[in-house]
Amino acid sequence: MLLARRELSLRLICVLLAAACSARAAPHSGAGPEASTGRRLQGRFLHITDIHPDPFYKTYSSTEQDAACHRKRGPAGVYGAETSACDAPFSLVNETFEWIRDNLKDKIDFVVWTGDSARHDNDEKIPRTQEQVIDQNEYVVDRFRDVFGTDENSNDTDPTNDFIIPIVPTLGNNDIMPHNIMLSGPNKWTMKYLDTWRNFIPEEQRHQFQRGGWFFTEVIPGKLAVISLNTLFFFDSNSGVDGCADKHEPGYEHMEWLRIQLQILRERGLKVILMGHVPPARTDSKLSWDETCWQKFTLNLQQYRDIIVGSIFGHMNIDHFMIQDFNDLAKDTKNGRMASAAKVKSEDFRVNMFVEGEVTTNSASDYLVDLRNSWAKLPSPPQSVSKSISKYEDVDEEEEGPTVWGSFVQMLMGSKEKGHKGGNGRKADKKKYLDEIGGKYGERYSVSYVSPSVVPNYFPTLRIIEYNMTGLEKLLIPAKSFCHPSSDLPVQVKLPHNAFSDDESWENYVYSVVEAKKKKKEKDARKKPKKYKFKVPTPPSKSTPPGPAYSPQTLSLLGYKQYFANLTRINNDFTATSQNLDSDMEMDADEIESSRWKEGKHKKHQGKKPRPKPHPKKFKFELEYDTTGDKLFKLKSLLTREYVNLARRIGNDQQGKVEDEDAEMEDEYSEESNDDTDEIEAEKKKKGGTKHKKKKHGKKHKNNPKHGAWFNFVKRAFVETMDPDDIEEMYDASQRNSLGLGDEVLHELEQEQEVLEL
Numbered sequence: 001m002l003l004a005r006r007e008l009s010l011r012l013i014c015v016l017l018a019a020a021c022s023a024r025a026a027p028h029s030g031a032g033p034e035a036s037t038g039r040r041l042q043g044r045f046l047h048i049t050d051i052h053p054d055p056f057y058k059t060y061s062s063t064e065q066d067a068a069c070h071r072k073r074g075p076a077g078v079y080g081a082e083t084s085a086c087d088a089p090f091s092l093v094n095e096t097f098e099w100i101r102d103n104l105k106d107k108i109d110f111v112v113w114t115g116d117s118a119r120h121d122n123d124e125k126i127p128r129t130q131e132q133v134i135d136q137n138e139y140v141v142d143r144f145r146d147v148f149g150t151d152e153n154s155n156d157t158d159p160t161n162d163f164i165i166p167i168v169p170t171l172g173n174n175d176i177m178p179h180n181i182m183l184s185g186p187n188k189w190t191m192k193y194l195d196t197w198r199n200f201i202p203e204e205q206r207h208q209f210q211r212g213g214w215f216f217t218e219v220i221p222g223k224l225a226v227i228s229l230n231t232l233f234f235f236d237s238n239s240g241v242d243g244c245a246d247k248h249e250p251g252y253e254h255m256e257w258l259r260i261q262l263q264i265l266r267e268r269g270l271k272v273i274l275m276g277h278v279p280p281a282r283t284d285s286k287l288s289w290d291e292t293c294w295q296k297f298t299l300n301l302q303q304y305r306d307i308i309v310g311s312i313f314g315h316m317n318i319d320h321f322m323i324q325d326f327n328d329l330a331k332d333t334k335n336g337r338m339a340s341a342a343k344v345k346s347e348d349f350r351v352n353m354f355v356e357g358e359v360t361t362n363s364a365s366d367y368l369v370d371l372r373n374s375w376a377k378l379p380s381p382p383q384s385v386s387k388s389i390s391k392y393e394d395v396d397e398e399e400e401g402p403t404v405w406g407s408f409v410q411m412l413m414g415s416k417e418k419g420h421k422g423g424n425g426r427k428a429d430k431k432k433y434l435d436e437i438g439g440k441y442g443e444r445y446s447v448s449y450v451s452p453s454v455v456p457n458y459f460p461t462l463r464i465i466e467y468n469m470t471g472l473e474k475l476l477i478p479a480k481s482f483c484h485p486s487s488d489l490p491v492q493v494k495l496p497h498n499a500f501s502d503d504e505s506w507e508n509y510v511y512s513v514v515e516a517k518k519k520k521k522e523k524d525a526r527k528k529p530k531k532y533k534f535k536v537p538t539p540p541s542k543s544t545p546p547g548p549a550y551s552p553q554t555l556s557l558l559g560y561k562q563y564f565a566n567l568t569r570i571n572n573d574f575t576a577t578s579q580n581l582d583s584d585m586e587m588d589a590d591e592i593e594s595s596r597w598k599e600g601k602h603k604k605h606q607g608k609k610p611r612p613k614p615h616p617k618k619f620k621f622e623l624e625y626d627t628t629g630d631k632l633f634k635l636k637s638l639l640t641r642e643y644v645n646l647a648r649r650i651g652n653d654q655q656g657k658v659e660d661e662d663a664e665m666e667d668e669y670s671e672e673s674n675d676d677t678d679e680i681e682a683e684k685k686k687k688g689g690t691k692h693k694k695k696k697h698g699k700k701h702k703n704n705p706k707h708g709a710w711f712n713f714v715k716r717a718f719v720e721t722m723d724p725d726d727i728e729e730m731y732d733a734s735q736r737n738s739l740g741l742g743d744e745v746l747h748e749l750e751q752e753q754e755v756l757e758l
Contacts, residue, residue, distance in 0.1 A: 049314030050453030077571030084600030115172025243341025279313030375651030
């Protein structure tokens with residue numbers, strides 16, 4: 001009863017604050033006296049993540065672990081040591097924001113900034129301090145101000161209107177000390193970041209952020225909200241908390257807050273983008289979140305699929321996506337019951353995929369192989385849909401049977417195609433397949449997008465995401481906010497001036513809390529296990545149409561452009577003598593190391609300067625790929641079913657052979673969505689997207705891994721830096737693991753396949 005009253009009070013406060021603020025800051029159309037004020041939407045936003053600025057970085061220093069690009073001589077370039085474990089020099093950060101200013105400032109509507117804006121604690125001779133962590137985050141805020149700041153409202157009391165567009169930050173595992181460990185709030189970190197990010201956190205969200213580091217912003221008032229999750233409370237590497245089952249844990253409170261906000265936003269008619277630092281990675285053998293948190297998060301994705309546009313994360317540095325399967329939700333989860341995190345962990349064979357909370361190249365490679373193996377199990381269109389029939393007829397969901405021409409072809413081909421099913425059989429198979437994936441929109445699944453980093457563990461990257469702005473073309477966003485916060489911060493935010501000066505005492509305190517929690521877990525393990533109850537999120541009504549992640553509509557994600565800075569060319573230290581620039585861009589096989597530290601592809605140049613003085617080329621980001629019109633992934637949009645199809649192709653990729661038949665079958669099963677696809681194409685044409693081209697049928701590639709979905713998925717994951725031979729080795733290893741075969745047996749199967757093709 002107490003919890004119910006508390007929830008009701010919280011809901012009432014949130015609704016009143018949000019409604020008042022939304023009403024006063026609501027966008028207006030292009031007509032009337034206010035038409036000259038405000039900005040028009042552009043239909044795209046920026047995702048930037050894992051900047052990791054390092055003020056101690058020195059050009060031409062060593063990338064060895066005991067130097068960390070801080071001392072000795074070596075190959076560290078003026079804009080960063082690509083493919084190494086060194087952090088980003090200020091020169092790279094400054095040039096990145098200058099490029100954003102020159103190329104994106106007036107072309108995006110908001111920024112999603114997913115954390116880790118302080119250097120790693122990777123140098124024993126220069127240990128991180130709390131004050132450094134804060135200073136480096138404030139340095140990044142200043143770079144955002146250089147690009148998007150405005151002086152027009154500098155004299156008022158509202159800090160949230162000092163930027164021309166909304167910027168939505170989130171906490172990373174390196175934005176606190178000790179890294180990975182964040183204790184329950186309110187704590188001094190939530191209080192400090194409330195001040196550091198005062199320009200970005202709306203007044204009505206400040207109390208919630210101070211309590212736990214979570215909040216949301218209406219980036220398009222009354223239309224679209226971005227919810228900033230504090231994933232550190234879900235992070236399996238955070239030993240200061242214990243999952244999301246126990247109501248005394250911050251993870252439980254966070255999930256309750258998320259459920260309430262999603263319900264309120266649904267009632268107000270808004271769509272939602274979820275964002276955070278650590279993504280909810282989960283395979284058959286590995287995980288990044290505590291399982292109790294993954295269960296509750298995925299349950300929210302399912303129940304609020306009518307309003308969620310997508311979820312966006314960083315942290316892992318590799319370019320990829322992940323799929324949540326709602327069939328993986330436990331029965332107890334669906335019924336609002338959950339065992340303790342410790343109990344769930346003891347029964348779950350999955351292990352933490354990170355090394356000290358970070359991703360190594362080796363762990364990333366193993367993780368991608370695990371993804372591929374799990375995606376190979378995704379439902380496939382039934383083989384009863386033959387290639388010959390699919391060319392001659394279209395089958396709609398309401399179709400009674402094959403067309404006359406289809407029947408004629410079926411009669412002619414009957415003697416050659418054993419076991420071929422007629423119209424009724426095909427229709428039954430089709431229904432079974434659609435039921436397996438959650439209907440024609442694939443509502444059994446959801447997708448999370450993970451962008452690579454600015455810090456050059458591979459090449460620095462930025463992602464520009466486009467969304468459907470049908471009906472929003474004439475909308476004007478007011479130039480100033482009308483929700484004025486008080487001139488003073490809340491009393492409890494004002495920290496002592498020396499709150500971050502004594503690192504040793506703070507770390508001792510944190511570790512004492514961790515030790516006490518560990519002992520409590522051991523004591524609780526001896527007690528009879530119990531299950532905690534929680535409120536199950538309300539599902540959409542049966543009459544509600546599919547949400548923006550499933551069916552194209554206003555605010556659905558259309559595609560993205562991935563940009564990267566080729567530091568090998570830009571630093572210009574090793575290209576002059578290189579006979580093959582492409583090979584010089586790639587990591588060698590021995591760079592796939594199991595340890596956290598890697599020296600990078602130029603490690604053979606340790607102990608000497610590459611040049612007497614740096615002579616870099618002009619810094620720039622260039623397009624790596626554009627999902628619109630991409631011939632490799634063939635994504636028509638960023639809708640869920642498109643990604644489920646891509647994941648299946650990656651999982652079933654056989655030595656790089658393009659599965660034309662599988663693609664054609666899936667195309668036939670997507671005929672119901674043709675009208676939706678037309679909407680997507682029309683929206684892209686408005687933005688100057690792809691032109692319609694004639695399709696070529698029947699053309700197949702040879703068995704070359706470089707043609708396959710898996711090869712290109714891995715190539716892009718490591719931002720074009722991994723050697724192609726190593727990618728093929730990863731493929732072979734995944735084949736052996738999934739089939740349980742040795743090298744000799746696998747080689748024999750490959751020879752048999754070659755003979756069959758001849």
